[in-house]
Amino acid sequence: MSRYIIRRLLQAIPLLFIISVILFVLMMNTGDPLATMGGRRATRPEDRERLARQLGLDQPIYKQYFYWLVGNDWTLIDMDGDGVPETPGIRKGILRGDFGNSLVSRGKPASEIIMERLPNTLMLMIPAEIIVIIVSLAVGIYSALRQYSLADNVITAASFIGYSMPIFFIALLSMYIFGVKFKSWGLPYLPTVGMFDPKVGKTPAQVIWHMILPIFAMTVITAAGYSRYVRSQMLEVMGEDYVRTARAKGLPQQLVIRGHVLKNAALPLVTIIGLDVPLLLAGAVVTETIFAWPGMGRLFIDHLSRSDTPVVMGILMLIAIAVVISQLVTDVLYAWLDPRIRYT
């Protein structure tokens, strides 16, 4: 078991490196940082050259990647263009959290900007994930136990429609019904913009009230999809030979489900949860834009449309790391829970 954990860890590290290479290549081909950074001023050739050297763009590409990774404050770079390195660099490299300075927010470190907005996104993602797990387990199990019944058919149909919808549609629809229509019908309605009402201030109550619609939009689709998965897993397990053996021992249905079926059916759900993280992140981008929620997703869009490469890359790398780690955790968790893997 511990061998398995170590092996997974060792697999994760080269994976992260490959991802960083892919992102780096992407970064190199996108936009012209000189133009963006220079802004209105420096377009004179000498200025551009100086800027290029400052940003390390005059180096061969593998060196650029290397400096991007580990920074250059431990070495000298050539700032005055005479071919002789003499000035110590100032970058620390992404391994130490230095993604460069934002091209848009005037030299503020990208990591700082990202960290400001990250908690807001987590505030949406974590409750969303918990709700998804609870709802899909409940609905999936209920649906499977009442196979062929009206309730099952309705739930199956609703789930199918639910997970076929794009997130912006659910977001807009819920915004429309619970925000606009409820208001016009005189019912208590949910807010649709921002994290809190500026007139009331950033109180916990306000924030929670404002969280409801975005989280709803983020959970509906995934919960619909996973409840279908849980249901099919339940049905598959219930058809397995060992369930028939349990019945042949005279166990009543309740004990069969609780003692034999549930554990087998719920196990694969663990791996699914790990796959959910990238989906939630993508969902966050759209949801935050629609509901004007000040999170990392909206930050991404804003800074992307303004070609702020350091911030964009920082967010991308952060996301990739989050995804790799969540997959690692779920794999290990699954291995721990399944005796076939744990005791081999």
Place this chain on the structure above:
Amino acid sequence: MQATADSNILDIPEEIKAKVLTPRQLVWRRFLRHKMAVIGAITLILLILYSFGGVLFFTEEYANYTDTGIRLSPPSWEHPFGTDTVGRDILARTIYGGQISLMIGLLAVVVQVVVGVLIGAIAGYYGGTIDGLLMRFTEAMFNIPQLFLLLVMAKFFGSKINTVELFGREFSGSVIVIIVIIGVTSWMYLARIVRANFLSLKEREFVLAAHTTGSSNVSIIFQHILPNSIAPIVVSATLGVAGAIIAEAYISFLGLGVQPPTATWGNMLEGSYNYIETAPWLWIFPGLLIVLTVLSINFVGDGLRDALDPHAIVEAN
């Protein structure tokens, strides 16, 4: 004592012999059993007729014709779907937008299938280090959420290609870019399936037989093994169209996809949340069309999956 006496085995009367269907007929019959799949297929055909047949009723100029005087007007006889923020007729735009959205969906899947099958086949067939490398790469791509990759690539490559003229229509170059980038970011799942298929199939006798008769590797891959993996590829491709349409809608909705005046269902939704109280028709019509299309495709894909999989457990109602 002999069980088989010398009298011949009596002729088996015709009625007793079981009816034998060709595989294709079996698949078709199983597909038709799925009511929802059939409904989905019909709906899709109707949607295609709507988008492509609609040109008989509206010209593209009409769809792009702005008239700020009537901006944001609600549905009426003249403009059954209302008008948008610059006064364009939404009904006509959904027709032309539909063409683009559907086209992007289909063509992106072509790219996706080509890339996915190639990578999966090569990895699965040759195995060893090639497989290891390709799979590492696939896994790395898997770990970066598609939306983010799409957004970045759309932003920076979107303007690199100029307007293209095809079938008498002008397409902004961004359409081609988007087709390619969607295809290039969604092949991973298919590659995995194809690779798994190849890994198991390449050990089978018919491959061995092909080797011994001197077939080249390429022909073995394409003529022998690939035809046996058709089923999962078809299902994946069908569902992939839905995924591609949604992907395009996402990035256009966020403003980084196909640029106006060329309409797509996705970019018609851009900014619509700002007018949600005053002009809901901005998002309702294109949104519903997207949902309808995706739902239909999912139904059809589901039906295909059951029809093509001989081991599927079909619930008897």
Place this chain on the structure above:
Amino acid sequence: MEQLLELQNLEVKFHTLDGVVHAVNGVSYYVNQGETLGIVGESGCGKSVSVLSVMRLIPDPPGKIAGGKILFHGENLLDLEERQMEKIRGSRIGMVFQDPMTSLNPVLTIGKQISEAMVLHQGDSKKVADQKAIELLSLVGIPNPEERYGDYPHQFSGGMRQRVMIAMALSCSPEILIADEPTTALDVTIQAQIIELTKKLRDQLGMAIIWITHDLAVVAELADRVVVMYAGYIVEQADVFRLYENPRHPYTLALLESLPRVDSNRDAERLATIPGFPPDGLNVPPGCPLAPRCGFAVERCLQENPQLHEIEKDHHIACWVDVSTGKEL
């Protein structure tokens, strides 16, 4: 001796998408206390379905017990409530299934799976049940039972798993043990071990056994009486010695012919097989189901399905033809 279990005219149908399959057609057999009944037949002949019906474990849908009675100590099991049936399963009738790989729950220890029935039916405390389970494990020949008690199914070999299944089925000392092809999935040497084990347990515990197999050699070792089934019908029924000495149904003859024999001529031709295939359960032609494949078939066989009738004491066949003469009876 009281008849412990008796099936009377059992009929079981399966409603599939392609039509109705008649899996069991008017089958009647019985088992006495302490007796071992062997049920033999090809795959799909209805032997498994008939015993699953005894346990009322036929999946519904698509299966349905359409007629007949199953009398256990004279009481019709088909009339019982599910809750009453649950009290019988695992405690008074135990069952062992064919595939030990899939018949054990992979995420529970075998100890738990064995003691489960005892806790449920006998009200034993966990400690008592655990202790009994360890004794059972040693009874079925699992070495180091105290240690292996906490292991998971995947940590055992196929033969060991089947022993665990047997321990599980016998945990509450049932009156009948039903074994549905328990050795088919195991290799021949292990098969022999399991059969020896069964004999030993039978001597010790004295339960009745219904043993289903397609292998005539196994039946000869274990059974007191044999029932031969084909296409959902019983075609021959007799005491085991009678059956092997004097088989009277064409199908039984063919089955015996197809057995490889140690004393056969070394230069003999290929093993005799029965030409053709069993009938498609959906399209049942009139007449005897074996007729299209039977070398003894006469005109009447194609038109009328023969009923089971006694041809000598305790020896029944369902056939129109006398296999010793080839003429109609």
